[in-house]
Amino acid sequence: MIELKNVTKQYPGQPHPAVDSLTLTVPEGEICVLVGPSGCGKSTTLRMINRMIEPSAGSITINGQSVMNNDPDHLRMGIGYVIQQIGLLPHRTIAENIAIVPRLYKWPKEKIVRRVDELLVMMGLDPEKTRSKYPSQLSGGQMQRVGVARAMAVDPPIMLMDEPFGAVDPIARTHLQDEFLRLQKEIRKTIVFVTHDINEAIKMGDKIAIFGEGKLVQFGTPEEVLTNPANEFVENFIGYDRIVKKLFLYQVQEAYRPAVCRLRPEEIGNALSKMLAEKAEVAFVLNEADKPCGYLTREELEQEETARDADGLQKLAARRSKAFVQTTTPLPDALSVMLEYDAEYVGVLKNGLLEGVMSFKDIRRHVYRREGE
């Protein structure tokens, strides 16, 4: 656990402190994202935790121990540190780069070799191919991975990450973020993560700390921040698409309805009567193997001009053969599927079988309910 109490950083000759009486607690095993416009003090705060910058006032403790009690070099050896520019040593191989902190701890050689390979595999790099390369021979994304691997070399309980995925293209960034979140589920590090990108903050953070002009403006879970922005500054920083951003916090499984009308191949002729009997708005057409292959809505069936034979209905249903999502699909992706197939409904699948249905209304209702909380 990292605790900052009334931490201030005042640079001489500056009218306002870079960080102004900041109090913040980062719980064990969580990612706390410091986010804000440039010059808001978020990086300064991060760098005060490992004493790259010395605070002017206040106390910073890690698990109850003040960082000021420790020799700075020794303190930093125990904290993983990743910066945007990565800072790999260009004259050292990848293996040597990762081995820097283990060498400072004087680990035996075999242990270092084993750990380097382990980390490379963990970061999705092939040890055989990567180990003896130089940084200039890697791509940006690979270098970022090595940077993260290097920070985790001695398995420090705390990691400080300053825009760690900032220097790569958006596709590689998304990939690195996803991988890192998956990894974090296993390693459960206490992480302070700096970014200026609110979307990255929402995605990565268990907690988000929004900074403005050296002060902590709001601190809470992404949902809390998106639901109740503390003031206009936070609202503006989040942007007009606040609710759309909020959708990213939810998955289909939170919003769908399990009750669903199923039509076996032989029942398709009686679709309307079955739906009326089940009071269903929508009915999913299954194939012989019980796999859903589309759906029909009551509205369609009730409209005379679309009244067709079983074959026609089958074809109509098949137009929506791809309007399906998984229970774990994020809501924005589900929404995207709806828009793509011009569909009011999507079928919800679990292990390939029909699990339920979700309508646009369900999404709206879910978000509205969360808004009201």
Place this chain on the structure above:
Amino acid sequence: MDINLVDFFQRNTRTIMEYTENHFTLVLSAVVISLLIWVPIGLLLTKSDKWAARIMALANTIFCIPSLSLFAIMVTIPALGLGRKSALLALVLYAMMPLIRNVYDGVKNVDRNVIEAAKGMGMSSGRIMREIQLPLGLPVIFAGFRITVVMTTGIAAIATYIGERNLGRFIQEGLVRSNTSMIIMGALIISVIAIALDTILGGIEKLVIPKGLRARR
């Protein structure tokens, strides 16, 4: 005018060898002393921008003094007088500018992010200097060393005017005696030595570039 270099060489082999040896020992001592003094000072200056500016201004000023003047000034200092001590001191002072400047630039121009990352991982500043700044600054530092060697070889010849018996003496005496062979022999040997040293050091300079900086995708 009678130019017969081969004849001159055969008749004066001994003197040529003696002068060449004197020339080399002077250059070697001057370069070694310069390295021992200016490299550590250059490294030290990377810690203080204020002192770096001051010392580098001084080095520049000394570098601007014409060599003959500097040698002459040295001779007037009673403790030094005519001869090797004055010559050495002047040469070491000349080497100050190229050595300090290149050591300082070499170390200072190492990517700040690399140093930031190393510091953030808990490397001590001594270790960062030894393992990162020196190896990465080495190509620039070595370039300064190369300039120093070639420059010292040339300026050392002028020390003949303050009593050094080296290859410059052929030029000086040749001029006095209007002995063309002598002038050309002196000029030729000094030039060949300087060019040879520069070529050899140029080759070595390529080798001191850290492997990771040479490797490309």
